[in-house]
Amino acid sequence: MATGIGAIDLAQMALRQGLAIPPHRAIAGTAGSDDHGGIYPGSAWTVVPGVQNVPDLLAAMAAGEVRAGGEDGSVEKMATTGFRIIAGATLSGERPPAHQTPGPDVSHGRSAEAEKLIEYMPLLATMTGAQVRSPLSTRYEHQVARALLGSGSGFPVLGVLRSVGSFVDAHLYIAPYLGVHGYFGRERQQTRALRRELFPDRSRPLKVGLFVDELDEIHGVATMYQNLERLAAGSRDDLLRIVRCGTGDGGDAICLPALATVPMPLYDGRALGVPSLLDVLDHVAGEDYDVLHFATPGPLGLAAMVAGMTLGVPIVGAYHTEFGTYAQVLSGDALVAEIVEVLVREFYERCAVVAVPSRSTAEALEGRGYQIDRFEVLRNGVDTLLYRPDRRDETLRQELGGGRTLLLYVGRVSREKGLTGLTNSYLELRRRRDDVHLVIAGDGPYREELEARLGTLATFTGFVRGEGLARIFASCDIFAFPSTTDTLGRAVAEAQASGLPAVVFGMGGPRECIRPGTSGFVAAPGDEAGFMARVEELVDDAVLRGRMGAAARAFAETLSWEAVLDGLIDLYRDIVTVPPPSALTSVPTLASVERRAEVATPVA
Incomplete structure (x- = not known):
């Protein structure tokens, strides 16, 4: 290539870069340097077979005969080089300008932690890369854990804000590594773009990291992603990997260690692991993901977002919970709710795509001022093999309600779920008739108070899952779901698959989990009397109940795990513009309708 460049080419290249036109008429040879002034010599080169011309070289590259030689660069090597440069400047009494400093800010007003780090620079400069990283990462981890000690209960992010100074200072110790990761990330993305340009027809499998903050049997979102991962592993080349944080059995998930824990919002006694940003x-x-997808804006989701932004990897954020609304209900403090809303909005506005469970959720976010470039609607779904009408058990019906028509609620037993209104309406209904009975399956902080109010007029099953829950669904008659804060409405889809007509409010995700007037009824938001009137209509008309139940099952059967995965893979490929492997060429492209594609999403 070099021998084909003449004086005119050299002049044009120089002018393009704003350099003086060189006197040379040809290029005699090429070389490069990565030694940073001799502090850390580079040792990488390219090995090619004996070639005589440019076509031979390109043919060797296309055939994969060209390889890298020597030793690759790394984050640790470059960070160590930076420490040595700073140490040399410190020992000579000089302070390098900010643009040459890979570490913390050394300008006026340095924090005590920054001063301490600079003081240790000469010592750090004498160590190898691994020796330098160990004490710095340990100090960072201790600082983060200490900052989070007083996070308290409720919404942990508010506790973090009270210690924001210590939290930021902790990251000074790993700042050089973050900066260098960013450099390598940009280089990697440029290489991928060049590869796609040079070889547009060459297919390659996708690799997606799915970051889920809480991964256990009560977390429906986590269960959804686990099922997606298993399906992808068994049926296609694309790789979806679940990543979690903490200890315990995560199945096949990759588990990153937790530096500390913070209380899990809405779930008393449960905690979320806080990972090391450097580990993430x-x-x-290391995994070289094409896309990062986080399930919730928790500590792990936040770390994944920062990693994606630093490395230039596209981010898909899933919006499953109305955190601002929950904060208002649980705290009773409008200011707390507003703070949470602002933080959540900042989080999602940095995503390439925000996946929402319903059109109404997307419209609500836009109405609240969220500046989201692209929404994708992931429709609700259900495991129709687990939840099905033939699990109906007459003995269980007698145990639950003594042969009465059974109204069922399944979900968290908490005030924000609309259970106060349901209880009031149900008690009024029972004053007029004795042929109905309420069953509440689930647990939560509101259960004790509801049990005291309802007494023998309701049956509380506690937390149930799997086949036991499926039997309860199929053995009841009408599903009453009064929540207006749910974005997904997973239990509504499970009820439909079990052959139960559902009554929901026309707000949030649950209204999109039924076919209004066909598989259930939708009441106006806040109209508790109208809600219970629809329930009573189903109680009085067994024929209508049966017809709607059959329609509900038919509706649930239209969803499939394969459709979910196909849609998500199409979405990921659309984001990164990666051509699909030949095995996927028959999969239809995800269609966008007014910037929102509708994809069935499984619910376990």
Whole structure:
């Protein structure tokens, strides 16, 4: 290539870069340097077979005969080089300008932690890369854990804000590594773009990291992603990997260690693991993911977002919970709710795509000022093999309600679920008739108070899952779901698959989990009397109940796990513009309708 460049080419290249036109008429040879002034010599080169011309070289590259030689660069090497440069400047009494400093800010007003780090620079400069990283990452981890000690209960992010100074200072110790990760991330993305340009027809499998903050049997979102991962592993080349944080059995998921824990919003006694940002960056860079997808804006989701932004990897954020609304209900403080809303909005506005469970959720976010470039609607779904009408058990019906028509609620037993209104309406109904009985399956902080109010007029099953829950669904008659804060309405879809007509409010995701007037009824938001009137209509008309139940089952059967995965893979490929492997060429492209594609999403 070099021998084909003449004086005119050299002049044009120089002018393009704003350089003086060189006197040379040809290029005699090429070389490069990565030694940073001799502090850390580079040792990488390209090995090619004996070639005589440019076509031979390109043919060797296309055939995969060209390889890298020597030793690759790394985050640790470059960070160590930066420490040595700073140490040399410190020892000579100089302070390098900010643009040459890979570490913390050394300008006026340095924090005590920054001063301490600079003081240790000469010592750090004498160590190898691994020796330098160990004490710095340990100090960072201790600082983060200490900052989160007083996070308290409720919404942990508010506790973090009270210690924001200590939290930011902690990250000074790993700042050089974050900066260098960013450099390598940009280089990697440029290489991928060049590869796609040079070889547009060459297919390659996708690799997606699915970051889920809480991964156990009560977390419906986590269960959904686990099922997607298993289906992808068994049926196609694309790789979806679940990543979690903490200890315990995560199945096939990758588990990153937790530096600390913070209380899990809405779930008393449960905690979320807080990962090391450096560990998350190392993992994402090492796995070379094409896309990062986080399930919730928790500590792990936040770390995944920062990693994606740093490394230049596209981010898909899933919006499953109305955090601002929950904060208002649980705290009773409008200011707390507004703070949570602002933080959540900042989080999602940095995503390439925000996946929402319903059109109404997307419209609500836009109405609240969220500046989202692209929404994708992921429709609700259900495991129709687990939840089905033939699990109906007459003995269980007698145990639950003594042969009465059974109204069922399944979900968290908490005030924000609209259970106060349901209880009031139900008690009024029972004053007029004795042929109905309420069954509440689930647990939560509101259960004790509801049990005291309802007494023998209701049956509380506690937390149930799997086949036991499926039997309860099929053995009841009408599903009453009064929540207006749910974005997904997973239990509504499970009820439909079990052959139960559902009554929901026309707000949030649940209204999109039924076919109004066909498989259930939708009441106006806030109209508790109208809600219970629809329930009573189904109680009085067994024929209508049966017809709607059959329609509900038929509606649930239109969803499939394969459709979910196909849609998600199409979405990921659309984001990164990666051509699909030949095995996927028959899969239809995800259609966008007014910037929102509708994809069936499984619910376990």
